[in-house]
Amino acid sequence: MYPYGTPTLLPAQAFDPVKDAHDLRKAMKGFGTDEDKLIEIICRRNNEQRQEIQRQYKTHFGKDLIEDIKGETSGNFQKLLVGLLRPIVDYYCAELNDAMAGLGTDEEVLIEILCTLSNVEIHTIKNQYLRLFGAHLESELKSETSGNFKRLLISLCAAARDESGRVDPNKAKEDARELLKAGELRVGTDESMFNMILCQRNYQQLKLIFQEYESITGHSLEKAIKKEFSGDIMEGLIAIYKCVTNKAEYFASRLHKSMAGIGTNDKQLIRVIITRCEIDLADIKVAFERLYGKSLKSWIKGDTSGHYKHALYALVGEQRSS
Known part of the structure; x- marks a missing residue:
């Protein structure tokens, strides 16, 4: 999904899911567990390959690989392996659900996920969230958050950012001035203007807007956000700013x-x-x-x-x- 970036984990070459499934079964059968073998296979295959291994495991042994891993491992090692074995969309959904379940909400998780993904990724997560948890992600966010922060998350959840990559220098100047008027040039802050510009404009255009803002004011928009906002809304806007400038x-x-x-x-x-x-x-x-x-x-x-x-x-x- 990201043509830009260098991964640390690449698909395994000469991939043989049947052999991997048998090797995993062998690593967990009988007394003791060969953890090194679990690492060698699960941590050195990409997500698509791990899904194929799970299908072969179930086909050959009539057992669920995740359940077997849970029975043979514990603690953070188990959490890591189980997380790796889930389809990545399901994993994101579970993390979002966990962040909102029970007492209190882990706003940082909501920010980390919703402020950094593309439209298609957010749409995919929303659809899968409904399938997995029988609830709309947007309504869960509405009930778990409030105020400006809630409005920011709902805007991001709409996944309607322009992704054309087209830039318009004049529009960037205009937006930079609007942000200045909405923040540093007034008493109180018009958060809706920040929300609209940071959630709708494409990343290349936002880079331009941030440069314009800096050339008008002599300091970064990040500094202005820290001055004008506080708490979760500040963290959310800063996360978008950082993802645009250096993900x-x-x-x-x-x-x-x-x-x-x-x-x-x-x-x-x-x-x-x-x-x-x-x-x-x-x-x-x-x-x-x-x-x-x-x-x-x-x-x-x-x-x-x-x-x-x-x-x-x-x-x-x-x-x-x-």
Whole structure:
């Protein structure tokens, strides 16, 4: 779906799903589990190939691969493998559903997913969400969020962004002035103007608008957003801004945040690795090292352990070390 970006996980060459299915069964049969074999197969095939392996597994053994994996593994290692085995659309739907289930809402997940995907991806997720959970994603978002942030998510959920890639310098000047009038030049902020421009214009046009804004004011629109907004709406608008200016840096910051400070947000770490490894994780690794001065591998090594760590290494395209 993304012609722009360097993945860390490529389709396996000389792929043999029947052999893979048999090898996985062998790795889990009898006493003990051969976790290295699970990693070697599941973490070194792309999503399409993993779906084919699951079909062969069910055909040959009359068993569900995900259920068998759940029975043989535990903790974050299990969560990672199960996430990898789900079709990517189902995985996104489950993450969105989890973010809104129970008490409280994990707004960061909603932002990370809805602010970064293309129209066709959002439409596909919306249709599948309804099939899987019997509810409309949009109505779930409406009941779980409020105010300006709710309006931002509903705009994104409409997936009506212009994706023509056409740029209009005069229109960019106009939009930059509108953003200035809606924010820094008035008392209070007209969030609807920010919402409209950032959710409707194509990425190339937005780049131009951001440049215009900077040449008019002498500072970035990001700085203005941070001054004019706060909380979830600010985070959402900043995420769109970062995805337009440098998507790899946005996801590098998500990975950094998942591991910085005390404890690790494994759910976030797993989600970014699973969703980006076949798209642009190699670019994200480069951005990570540039922003934080140390490699992604060294951070993973410091924050994870055991089979979970080695599985992450495989997905981020790193050689196994101690």
